[in-house]
Amino acid sequence: MNHFFKVKTLEDVMGMVGRFSAMPTETVTLPQASGRILGQDIVAHQDLPGFRRSTMDGYAVQSAATFGASEANPAWLKVAGTIAMGETPCFSLTSDEAAPISTGGMLPDGADSVVMVEHTEAVDAATVEIYKSVAPLQHVVDSAEDYRQGQEILKAGTRIRPQESGVLAALGKTHVTVFKQTTVAIISTGDEIVPVEETPAPGRIRDMNSHTLAGLISEAGAIPLQLGIVKDNRDDLFDACSRAVAMADMVLISGGSSVGMRDFTVEVLSDLVDTELLVHGISISPGKPTILARSGNKPVWGLPGHVVSAMVVFKVVVLPFLRKRMGENAWASPGALLPAILTRNVASAQGRTDFIRVAIQEKEGHLYAAPVLGKSGLIRTMVMAQGLVEIGENVEGLDKGAVVNVRCM
Amino acid sequence: MNHFFKVKTLEDVMGMVGRFSAMPTETVTLPQASGRILGQDIVAHQDLPGFRRSTMDGYAVQSAATFGASEANPAWLKVAGTIAMGETPCFSLTSDEAAPISTGGMLPDGADSVVMVEHTEAVDAATVEIYKSVAPLQHVVDSAEDYRQGQEILKAGTRIRPQESGVLAALGKTHVTVFKQTTVAIISTGDEIVPVEETPAPGRIRDMNSHTLAGLISEAGAIPLQLGIVKDNRDDLFDACSRAVAMADMVLISGGSSVGMRDFTVEVLSDLVDTELLVHGISISPGKPTILARSGNKPVWGLPGHVVSAMVVFKVVVLPFLRKRMGENAWASPGALLPAILTRNVASAQGRTDFIRVAIQEKEGHLYAAPVLGKSGLIRTMVMAQGLVEIGENVEGLDKGAVVNVRCM
Known part of the structure; x- marks a missing residue:
């Protein structure tokens, strides 16, 4: 093992995301696809909505028949047949005719617009007065106005939000190809760590990292697999890691913040199947003692044991790798960054x-970011926090009053 | 039915959230509680971490023994017993002693700080040189530094983020009381609507709203129940609504944007069990023809049929009611509002x-909000959009270059 393995910058580490490829795809039902990552490009195989559709209650007309119409000088039109919702009108409309139509109804052939009911008055069953002119296609969604046949609608790698579910529904996609869900195994290490259900003896603490990391993995849309706690023992850790690599698509080992344990984790990771040590230390704080190995196509992480450090490393380093594996195009995006005013020098x-x-904190319409100070072993500091602010490696600090971009969490 | 039911302002409608109470609570396992709303206050029944803990690899010492120590003038200390991880040291430390300790280890009685290993040199097995002084409690997390016994940690109504899962784990909460998951029934109405698996005849479209609304409900952390499509028929709609109210905690009826259908929906809602019509029209756009009734403790919504309108009403009106029912304290919060520069007059x-x-859009480090124009029947406009901007009722419009707060979606 090389003790002089060079600490990498955050940028270096991000450059390694490309070494890992996306999950295979699978086909699921449309409701199951909600929130997942699209695994196929979607092209419209039909026009949407597919017919000329009214957006108002009123009368379908030829717009030219209404030109110049006003309260003082209404246009008189003959009432053609009625248009039932969801039916194709069985008649064409001539220039001296109007047909009552409801919102969502299909315009008859010949009609190019709709006059709102408020601007009409039925004189009798056969005649209607029009008080306002309409332009061609007014109060109408045209046949291909939403999407035109052949148009590319969505790209593979897009996260399926509610609106994407909507457009897939409109196109009749009962089944959708998405990237398989990524499973992430979590191993907690340390002789001092006990499971949540145990009362720790003095000198021991309950396993927080398995739970914070599981929550972060679920938030990202992946599936956490909690593999429990492994004692500070090379053989046990090797067995647990081998099992984790075999069963999951990514592995997180947390703990082992002592130098001895770190060396130990590096050794174990170097002995896995088809393995390569990529990162041994990152120039970030908290989170410097982070290890990344590649076992086949699977990232295997050694995360710091301090609960805050492990969470921060997950948010800023692990998450882009996870998103890449999940198939997401926007893997590099940190999500919405909220500008806020720093309340003190840092x-x-x-x-x-x-x-x-x-x-x-919000005060008089302004957002403020108040640094939460405290050691990275204190979960309290994360409970009090709503976000992280990055201070670049060439920056000596930030002044009170500076506008910073907060990565929400 | 009162045809002159007054259109309500958004503020009026929000004032009605208080008419609905939260779900009952239930007890679930800690992993199941992730992302749910806490249904009990959490008080620390013990100090955390519960013992004086090292945050570094080094030597546990009495800090006073290191005062004045430097490279030129090191302090010489006797090496006391070794501290095994997860064990209570079986000795006390005197002022002329130091004990090797790893990160996470428990300090022996008598020790109040840790000297980092980098600032020491083992002279022999029995003696260590200390090159740097430490202050009391330096490189140590004290016994009650994270939380003190009796301290209130979390309030009922808090969303359980990963860090809250962590603190619950630290306290040994294998089971947690949370508010029951809220179920929301979705009914799509309209003779022109066909299920996704059908090829619509001319004049018909596939059911988008069931899918966009299901996605929005899932995003909020509730459970969507898609009850399918009901034709424009009073009896069918009444039966479907009665069934929905019996089985779900909230009901969304979408469609019926025509005046006739709206009247019809109001009639049906007025006939439900223990019912009261609260809202018939809201002064928002899109989304004016929104109806809200209370059936028992359950909000029953008549949403506009246009796909964009239904989504917008969900985000800005329905969601706070849903969060209140889910037990969330922050029900009124629209979530993170992202400031961005408007690219054109609106x-x-x-x-x-x-x-x-x-x-x-991001350009040269600035965020811009580009209005997506288009009718509220076009799902395309939502696929192209990443957020909504609110323009208050007393504002005539917004100018290009104005900084607006974007509600992300």
Whole structure:
């Protein structure tokens, strides 16, 4: 093992995302596809809505027949047949005719627009007065106005939001090809860690990292597999990691913040199947003692044991790798960054990227980011925080009053 | 039925959230509680971490023994017993002693701080040189530094994020009381609507709203129940609504944008069990023809049929009611509002609150909100959009270059 493995910058590490490829795809039902990552390009095989459709209650007309119409000088039109919702009108409309139509109804051949009912008056069953002119296609959605046949609608790698579910429904996609759900195994290590159901003896603490990491994995749309706690023992850790790599698409090992344990984890990761040590230390704080190995196409992470450090590393380093594996095109996006005003000076060491926890406060219409200070072993600091602020490696610190971009969490 | 039922403002409608109470609570396992709403206050029944813990690899010492220590003038200390991870040291430390300790280890009685290993040199097995002084509690998390016994940690109504799962784990909460998951029934109405698996005849379209609304409900953390499509028929709609109210905690009826259908929906809602019509029209655009009734403790909504209108009404009106029912304290929060620069002028009618769809674009470090224009029947406009911008009822419009707050979606 090389003890002089060079600490990598955050940028270096992000450059390694490309070494991992996306999950295979599978076909699921449309409701199951909600929130998943699309695994196919979607092209419209038909026009949408597919017919000329009214957006108002009123009368379908030829717009030219209404030109110049006003309260003082209404246009008189003959009432043609009635248009039933969901039916094709069985008649064509001539220039001196109007046909009553409801919102969502199909315009008859010959009609190009709809006069709102408020601007009409039925004189008798056969005649209607029109008080306002309409332009061609007014109060109408045209046949291909939403999407035209052959048009590319969605690209593979898009997250299926509610509106994407809607357009897939409109196109009759009862089944959709999506990337398979990524499973992420979590192993907690440390002789001092006990399961949640145990009362820790003095000197021991309950396993927080398995639960914080499981929550983060679920939030990202992947599936956490909690594999439990492994003692500080090379053979046990090797067995647990081998099992994890075999069963999951990514592995997180948390704990082992002591130098001895880190060396130990590196050794174990170096002995896995088809393995390569990619990262041994990142110039970020918290989170420096982070390890990344590749076993086949699977990223295997050694995360710091401190609960805050492990969460921060997940948010800023692990998540893009997870998104890439999940098939998401926008894997590099940190999500919405909320601008807020820093409430106090924050110092930062040059040569490393710092992530500070902040509480977001609203005062008189302005958002403020109040640094939450405290050691990275204190879960309290994350409970009090709503976000992280990045301080770049070439920045010495940030001044009170500076506008910072908060990564929400 | 009162045809002159007054259109309500958005504020009026929000004032009605208090008429509905939260779901009952239930007890689930800690992993199941992830993302749910806490149904009990959590008080620390113990100190956390519960013992004095090292945050570094090094030597546990009495800090006073290191005062004045430097490279030139190191402090010489005797090496006391070794501290095994997860064990209570079986010795106390005197002022001339130091004990090797790993990150996470428990300090022996008598020790109040840790010297980092980098600032020490083992002279022999029995003696260590200390090159740097430490302050009391330096490189240590004290016994009650995270939480003190008796301290209130979390309030009922809090959404359980990953960090809240962590603190619940630390306290040994294998089971947690949360609000029951809210079920929301969705009914699509309209003779022109066909299920996704059907090829629509001319004049008909596939059911988008059931799918967009199901996605929005899932995103909110509730459970959608798609009850299918009901034809424009009073008896069928009454039967479907009665069934929905019996089985779900909230009901969404979408469609019926024609005046006739709206009257019809109001009639049906007025005939439900223990019912009261609360809202018949809201001064928002899109979304004016929105209906809200209370059947027992269950909100029953008549949403507009246009796919964009139904989504917007869900985001800005229905969601706070849903969150209140889910037990969430922050039900009124629209979530993170992202400031962005408007790329063009947008006009707005006074006397109503407008919601415009915007695409978010980043250019040279600035975020821009580009209005997505188009009729509210076009799902395309939602696929192109990443957010909504609210234009207040007393505002005539917004100018290009104005900073607007985008509600992401």
